[in-house]
Amino acid sequence: MTVSPVLARELAAARPRFNALVTAARRARTGFDLDALSDAVRVRIDPLAVAIEAAAPDRVATVIDAAFALTVDLVGRGLAGARRTLIDRVWAELAPALAKAVAQRPEPVLAMLTNAALTIDAMPGTHAEAWIAQMATLGPLVDADMLRPAGQVVAWRSGMAHYRAQALAAADQLPEPLALAAIGANGAWSEIRAALAADRWWTPDGGDARPIRFGGFVGFGGPFEQPPQIKAGAEGFIVRSGAHVRLLIADAWGATLHPASDEEYAEAAPATAAQGIASGLAAEGLVAARTSDSVALASPYSHYVEVRPWRP
Incomplete structure (x- = not known):
């Protein structure tokens, strides 16, 4: 397994602790897939380690500790196919874009991002990949405290129609630039919000709603x-x-x-x-x-x- 120097360094430093986690997981779950764990470390944790090294170098060890523990748990659940690929995208693409928020609270933020993507993906008619792509654009604006409400707003935009009222309330908690970015709009949030609340078929792009x-x-x-x-x-x-x-x-x-x-x-x-x-x-x-x-x-x-x- 070839990984970046920063991850290689952290894996070496924490080897006894990480080996103990894997040993406990193999005892708890028959058939624990070591090859899947190795792949997940390379595909999911390595890009995150590089991003955290650049954004918050003093938090690398803490983030890798949390990321490794969560990865062992996810591998133990045996998620495969499209769900495994989706988690790969969350960790390899979205989490590095949100490095600031991940560095602040590694375990809850990584768990939140993973669970949110799986929840959206499990709902017929929604678009988890769109959620990942749109959330990644918010990286410079969002911190750990703002992540959940911003995620609700973007989930609504990604097809979760039943989130409409919750998403509007969540956007009200955000700074105006983040609320506008999360909803994909320009202008004054008060005006955008009023239009969204008044008409479920209105969108900020001004186009006619499609059936x-x-x-x-x-x-x-x-x-x-x-x-x-x-x-x-x-x-x-x-x-x-x-x-x-x-x-x-x-x-x-x-x-x-x-x-x-x-x-x-x-x-x-x-x-x-x-x-x-x-x-x-x-x-x-x-x-x-x-x-x-x-x-x-x-x-x-x-x-x-x-x-x-x-x-x-």
């Missing part, structure tokens, strides 16, 4: 086992597909699906035949459910729902 196409058949990795039936609820759209009833929340940046009850479906406003609405769904049997600001379209011939702005 959100959400769903897919479970056999191909989607959330719906049958073509969804839709109704309009108080917080979004209540969707029934087979035996499952769920709440679909959408805005200009994405859509997310959440558990709902049969009672909520029964009480929701029914869909009606879609009249004069062009969509990417089959026209035959197309129905529309409307809330105060959005319309959802569904077809008996599709496992997708299309959501777009609607003005009464």
Whole structure:
């Protein structure tokens, strides 16, 4: 395993302690993958070590201690495939860009970044890679105290539509330059915030909101086992597909699906035949459910729902 001089130095200095961590992990978890650990040290910890050496050289040993312990734990969980690749990106690309925040509180910051990326990735319709890329641009502006609220704002922009109210409240906690950077806007935060709060389909780029196409058949990795039936609820759209009833929340940046009850479906406003609405769904049997600001379209011939702005 070839690593940078700074990481080689720290691994040598802490070898007894790190060996003890690995020994304990191998005893606790049968089949602990030493090759995966070696790869993770090279791919994840080495870029971080170089970044910390440049940003806060007096914190290198503390950061590497925390990073190694977390890496042993993550390897012990046996995460593989796309999830392992995602963690690699968080540590190799995002954590070095946020070196200042990592140096301040290594263990909680690295854990937060990892868990946030996995949480976003696990939600259908969201974009964990976009979250990583957008968070990395905030490096010069964010410290450990600001990281969580900034992450919520960027998670909303990355498709976590149900974070809308939380993200606006989180942005209010940030210095204005960071709030604007996290939301991807220029101008006065008070004006940007007012526009975002007033219209879930407004974005700072000023473009027309595009319809959100959400769903897919479970056999191909989607959330719906049958073509969804839709109704309009108080917080979004209540969707029934087979035996499952769920709440679909959408805005200009994405859509997310959440558990709902049969009672909520029964009480929701029914869909009606879609009249004069062009969509990417089959026209035959197309129905529309409307809330105060959005319309959802569904077809008996599709496992997708299309959501777009609607003005009464």
